[in-house]
Amino acid sequence: MTAAVETLECRTAVPPDELVRARFGGELTAATAGRLRGLFREAVERGDTKVILDLQAVTAMDACGVAALLYGQRALDAEGGRLMLRANRIVAWALKESGTIPAFEIWNGAGM
């Protein structure tokens, strides 16, 4: 798990100002992933298509959680937007293990 985090690159030093800040904490699993999808849908409906999502407080993440992030990434991208993630070790490990980390823009700079 540690190795996964160590290989996670900081791809962007500072989140651009135009990004909408959001957070999701607790378990991001089959039981909760639908909630995150709903938040993405609402954001798209409002026109908030450039989002930085703080996942520092996520305590568990499974395939459904990863899929929800992919859903959000695709939904925002389809509207010409952008999704940037602020990942903790749990999230970084899940993205790496699922092979989806190349699909995301990761920011691990200072707090939001």
Added chain:
Amino acid sequence: MSLGEGTPVKAPVEGGLSAERKGVVIAQGRRVHLRTMVPGDLHYLSEWVEDPFLERMVGSEFLHAYKHVYDKSPTFYEAVLTDPTQVCLVIEANRGWGRPVGVVRLFNIHLLEGYCFLETILTDQRAMRRGYGVEAGRLIAFYGVDVLGLRRIEAKVYEYNVLSMNSLRRNGFVQEGVLRKAGFDGRHYWDVFVFGILRDEIEAQRAKDKISFPFEGYRGNVGGSA
């Protein structure tokens, strides 16, 4: 914050999973529903891993791992719940059963490529004859397409497990090949049949049954998958 908050941040316990976890119904069919695992399900797993019939018919790596890798440790629950390459759901009969009838899971999930493998473990032979496994497989296939964005699901069956092969065929799976003598039960080598189904074939099955995903409350996956 315009996007809004996610779930409230709870104090992590027992390695990070919340103590309030309860099974959440993910998919609802006519005969069965699928819910998330809860720690108490390990009690049932402990029984199922000792069933020689299940071992012979399914040869599940999932059950094998619980018994032999985790030595029936409670940590198996957390490992399953935090595995980003699988979705494991418990099969509950809608009526007439006081306990779970099995487990269905999608594993080796490749989200970017859009494919995975299916395993259905039905633990009660009475349930097998009532089509519970067929419906459980159908529900999780719909879930895989709608929620995970999958475009292909694969399954493997021992050549002597005719019931499972029939279940897959009833759900629209197509036999794609045979892995000759790829299975070993300790005494004999057996062929393993490979089945697969594509997204449009799953969609064709959807019209045949009335199901719902009460928790997701929506259908479709913006952007699609690979």
